[in-house]
Each structure stands twice: as structure tokens, then as C-alpha cells.
Amino acid sequence: MSFSYADFASALKAGARISAEDVLAVRRWAWPDGAISDAEAEAVFEINRLAREAEPEWTDFFVEAMTEYVVNARPPTGYVDEALAAWLIDQVERDGAPVTAIELALVVRIVEKTLNAPAALKSWALRQIEESVARDGRVGEDEAALLRRLIFAAGGEGALIVGADEAETLWRLKESCRNADNASGWKTLFVQALGNHLMAYSSYAPLERAEAARLEAFVDDHRSSVLGFFARMRGANPLTEAKGLLDGQEPEPDHDATVAAANAITPQENDWLRARIDADGTLDDYEEALLAFVAGDEGR
Template identity: 40%
Template structure:
């Protein structure tokens, strides 16, 4: 028989331990029907805060459960609302910072799993990583010995996951704010003992920002909800719409489903940087008064693109 959630919570809060056995008991108490309530999500966060020794099993369960609560349960599925993003940031930021690797992994996983998240959530995640790099503190620095002003492998991997996640403003695109954050991290870590992967990420991400169509934006949650409602509508008007489409396909008549789009830009390797983009690159390179090795690598990549 499954133990009530209150009994399991009291047991763990007293022991302050979240091992494999405690995690299994929680999984059975919280997730018997595959759904997480708002109250249960709050309890999981509180247990994560008070635990003195969270196990790998706990981190996996905590991330899985809260991600399902935020991404899979709300309609339309896959789209995190402003309200839920605010709840997540408040739950994590109760004391002004991300305290645990479980919280940071959760933040990144939600952005990865969702079709789209509010810009504020992605910005919040990136700022947590920048804080760790600049100040040498945070969940990525526990026991690493990495000094402030250096970027380690853990931060590079987290940056890559957040920047290239599907849930950002534009999947496979790097926006201007993100590119400028990368320059800020670069400037702050020029004299640091950095992970070798850092230069590769910096060059690739900034190049992607400059050489892709920045007009692209992921479908918003509101638009996704309207599309979901449209696809679920079986009224005669919708049937008539699809009937007209089918008839036009048979007759060969033109169908105008969407407003005509502007022509797509040429492929990245065919289109030089615009004057605006050149000015931006020049301003960023001139920002610290010297041409450093990462900027040289970036300029080389752009000229060879």
C-alpha cells in the first residue's frame, strides 16, 4: 500500500536525506497517476531545499516530475506560460540564487523539453551561468576549485544546452542579447583558466547569430493554443475549409492559406554581413580596446563562412 504523501514528507524532512529509498517512496506517493499537482510540486521544491545529501535518483526524479508539471500537463502541451515560468523562477530564487545542481538542471531541462518558453526564463538561466563564471560561486562550482573569471566545462555545456534549446525565442538561433552575453563572458574570462570547449562555443554561437535569419521566431504559446483549438474544431466551417483546400488541389486553382512571406535570405555562406551586422561586430570587438584570441577566431570563422 502506498504511504500518504504527508507521512513520506515528514519522514524525509526529519532525516534531511534524499537517497534512493526515499526517492522511490516519494515517486509512489506523488506520481501514482502520472500527474503532479501544484501542492505536490511545491512540496518537492521544499524537500530539495532542506535535503543535506540529495542522491542521483532524487535529482533525476525531481527534474522529471517538475518538468512534466510545467511542460506536459498545461495546455497547450509543450508551451510554458508566463505564470508557470514566474512560479519556477520564484521557487528557485527564493533566497536570491540557484542553490543546487538539481535546480539548475531543472531550469535547463524545462527550456530543452518545451516547444517554447518566455524569454525571461531563458534569460534567467543564462544569467545564473554568467554569475557562476564571474563570481566563482554557484552549483556548478561545488568542489571544482575553478576561480572567478574562468569558465569551466560544466558552464560551457550548460550554456550550449540553453542557447541551442528548442524552448528559446528561436530554436537554432542566437539572438542579440545572447550574443552580447557571450561577449561579456569572454571579456571577463580572457585571463582565466578556461575549458578548451569555450572558444568553440563562443565562435559557433556568435557566428550563428550573425549568419542566420534573425526574423525567425518560435510559435508563441498563445498562437499554439489557437492552432490547437483550430485542429480540434470539427465544426462545419472547418470541414468546409478543408473541403475547399481539397477541391483546389484537384482543380489546380491557387490556394492562399497564409499571407505571402518575404523571400528568405540567401544561405549563410552566400550572404555577406549587412552593414548593421558589421557595425555591431566592430563595436563588440572594439569594446575592450584590443583584438583578443577569441575575437580573432570569430573573425576568421566569419570570413571563411
Template identity: 40%
Template sequence: MVGFTPSKSEKPTMTASLTALAAELTQRAEIGPEDVLALRRLVWHDGGVNTAEADTLMALNSACPVRSPEWIDYFVEVMCDHVIHQQQPTGYVDDAKAQWLMQAIDHDGKVDSLAELELLVKVLETANSVPQALKAYALMQIEAAVVTGEGPTRKTGLMVGNGLLDKGAINDTEVELLRRVIYAQAGDGHYIVSRDEAELLFRLKDANLNAGHSAQWPDLFVKAIANHMMAHAAYQPLTREEQQNLDAYAADTSVSVLRFASRVFGHRTPDARLSKTVLDNSVSDDAAAMADAVVTHAERTWLDARIDADGAQDVLETQLLNFIRREQQEKSRYSA
């Protein structure tokens, strides 16, 4: 239906039809595959998703506890389009859209459905840039599910290893969501694990020590913390403001290229997390990566404090230290 533009006389009819269908589904408290097809026809009638339509779909997701798998796919697809692509510059989520999304899916500080949590993660993976508050909100939802044992990622009676999944345990779904959020292209760090994210992973580890957990959890913890301490990023995506300026330049050929580039990028300061050394243009990216791989005194002090927090070095912390040691030895051999 994308690309079809209804006449002015058809639009009120489609709006009324969407309202009537939403009322019927709310009364039934269930969304089936055939309902999703009907919603696709009504919402995509003009190739976009306006705020009223997005509000209607959000309300439906909350009002219908029984949802088909097709609904989750559709809900995430249509909401991503609304949040990411229905403003300029496309691909950049502004503060207003981020706040709208968080308020729409928040229920007393919690996200109730896996569809809403999947939507949050998909926005982070798809958008070029989002406000950091949105990524922090997504991580907070996963942490709350692990610590409390309740939330959209939990199922009654779920087993992990030889024991019940309880408070503090991390299941496969949560590990995968954590991995996707932490390494999403949008948000803090751009593939580099930030200090806040590293602190979160340590909190989850400490809460998880005496509980069953996913077999994938140790690998995520060790490699993500090592990433925080040693990783290098050669690419820094444009900010929303820079993209706006770039779009304006593309529409105005009278602007000097050199003057435009100076105005957009001339005063840009590299993110301190992405490089521990001040590098000029003559230094190769390989050299920059080698410099960033060195664990600084400040980083080691932070890590020692985290390891000493509970008075003992646990198995995962030992695995982490061994991994960092092997990585540094490999870098040393490479640079020799």
C-alpha cells in the same frame, strides 16, 4: 504507476503519506535512492503532479543538501511534467508557471543546486515555448557563477588546465549548460543566437581573458557569435496563442479551414532576427539562407564596437573574424 487512478478514499491517505515522508526526509536532511522510489509511488499515484505535490518536492530539494543522483533525475523529470504538461496547450509554459518556477528555485537571486539549474535547462530544451524571462534567468545564473566563482556549477579545488578555476574562468559544465540554453528550442530566437545572448557571451569572454577555461569554450564563443550574425531559420514554431487556436479548431469541425488559417496566421509578422530581408513565397529557402549569411553594416558596426571595447583584438576575436571570413567565402563558392 502512471495510469493508476486511486479511489477517493485512497487519495487522502497518499497525501498524508507524502506529507509524513517529506517531514522525515527534511529532518534527516538527506534523500537516498530508496526515498526516490517511495516518492515516485506517492507522487505519480494519479499520473500527474499537482501544485501541492510540486511545492513539497521543491521544499525537499532545498531542505536536503545530501541528494542521491537518482533524486536529481527524478526531480527534473517530475518538475518538467508539472511545468510543461500540466496545463493547456501542453508543451507551452505560460507566464504563471514560469514565475512559479523562478520563485520556487530562487534564493536571494541565486539558484543554489545543480538539480535546480538542470531543471531550468531541461524545461527550455523540452518545452515548445517559454516566456523569454525564463531563458534570461537561466543564463543569468550561469553568468553569475562564472563572474563570481560561486554557484551550483562550482566545486572546491576544481582544476582547469594548469591552474585553479577562479572568478572569470569557465568550466566544462558551464560551457555545456551555456550551449544547451542558447540553442534550446524554447525561448528567444529558436536556435538563433539573439543579440542579448551574444552580448552575454562577449561579457563572459572579457571576464575570462586572464583565467583558465574549458577547452570547449573557444568553439562555443566563435560559433555562437557567428550564428548570431549569419544564421538563417526556415522554421518558426507556433506561439502559445496560435497553438491554443489550433487546438480549438481541432475540437470544432464547423470552423472554416481558410477562415481559421487567416485568423491565426494572417497577421503574423516574421521575427526580424530570423530574416534580414523581406522574402516573398517565391524565394527559395536556400536563397534566404544566403541573404541572411551576409553580414550587414549594422551587424559589423556592433561587432567592431564589441571588439574595440577593451582597446585590443584578442585571440578569440581573431578566431571569430577568421571563422566568419571562411564561412562567407564558402557561401560565395556555393552560390557561384
């Protein structure tokens, strides 16, 4: 029997549970050729909104399929632009209900899988986790796991480095749940992430989306030559451009000196840390652990 989206949606509205067989039927309908159209992506999101109960297979399919759609459906693959990030957030928020665990897992997975995504997408996900923690009054195991995956995800500006907004969020979470029964790895995550923010160095920077699109178009154009590519991209003599790539390059900075500078706590970073520690006039065990971590790294 062929799959009918209208009939399936009606059944879900009446309270039907999504079975493993249903998941297979939706997969065959929406993703038969490894590609999902815009309309099919909208339909899969609607099914997820209508679902009251579902077998675990649904979560696996939903996250996998929507990640593929958002990250790889349009060139350049691996990049999420502002419009697509806005579409994703709109889909999640459309019903006006609190963000569900499956929806949050999807957004975190997308940030993990993308080569570059708008900073607003990671910031949105951080806010959702913070709101979830506020509702529960503690940092649970699920929230701690999502936080670790999100703040250390490679996708987005400042990849692999914990940024200022992330550091501020983690500090607020620490303050609000300091005496709660938090996840076993929460304190370690807090210390490692804040230590990263204060002292870590990374030379990784993802290509800008426009540059990635040009390179992908070049790779896919089998009629192109390398020199012809330079001519189209630069609008100049290709031999001159090719020589320019080999000659006259800027000297590489001293890597060891750059890493050492990043590892040192700057006066501004010291002021930031001191202001937060002094805010309540006490030194809690999270702050003690962070100071010990920083001192240990500085002493190496």
C-alpha cells in the same frame, strides 16, 4: 508503509539524506498516474529545497517530474506561459540562496523541451550561469555544457538563432574569463554562437500559444468537422474559408536569397563586432578565432 510527506519533510530538516528508496517512495506518492497536481509540484520543490544530500536518483526524478509538470501539465502541451514561468522562478528563488546546479539543470531542460516559452525564462537562466561563472572566475565544463544547451534550445522566441542578449552575455563571459583555465570547449562554443548570431538563418518559428491551444482543442474534439472548425475560428462561411486557405496564398520568398542575405555581415553587425573588438585595444585569441570563422564562411 504509506508515504507521509510531513514525516519525510521533518526527517530532511533534521539532516536526513534522500536515498534511492526515498526517491521511489516520492515518485509513487507524487506521480502515480503520470500526472502531478499543483500541490504535489509545490511539495516536490519543497523537498528539493530541504534536501542537504541526495542520491543521484533524486536529481533524475526532480528534473523529469518538474519538466513534465511545467511543459505538459496544462493545454496546450509543450507551451509555458508567463505565469507558469514566473511560478517556476519563484520556486527556485524562494529560499533566497544561490541557484543550485539541480535547479539550473531543471530550467535549462524545460527550455529545451518546450515548444515555446517566454524569453524572460531563458534570460533568467543565462543570468544564473553568468553569476555562477563570476563566482568561480572561470567557465567550467558544467557551465559550458549548460550554455550550449540553453542558447541553442528550440523553445522560445528566436529559436535556433543566438539572439542579441545571448551574444552580449557570451561576450561578457569571454572578457571576464579570457585568461582563466576555462572548459576545453568554451572557445569553440563562443566562436560558433557568435558566428550564429552574426550569420545564421532559420525559418523556424513556433506557433503562438493561443493558436496552438485552438489547434489542440480541435484535435481533441472528435465531434468537430474541419469545415465546422473553420466556421468557429473565423466566424465566416466555412466553404469560403477553406477555399481561402488554398487560393490566394502569398508567394514564398526566394529561399536561397534569404539565406544568402542572412549569411552576409550587415553594416550594423560589423559595427557591433568592431566596437567590441576595439573596446580594449587588443585582439585576443577568441576574437581572432571568431574573425577567422566569419571570414571562412563568407568566402564559401
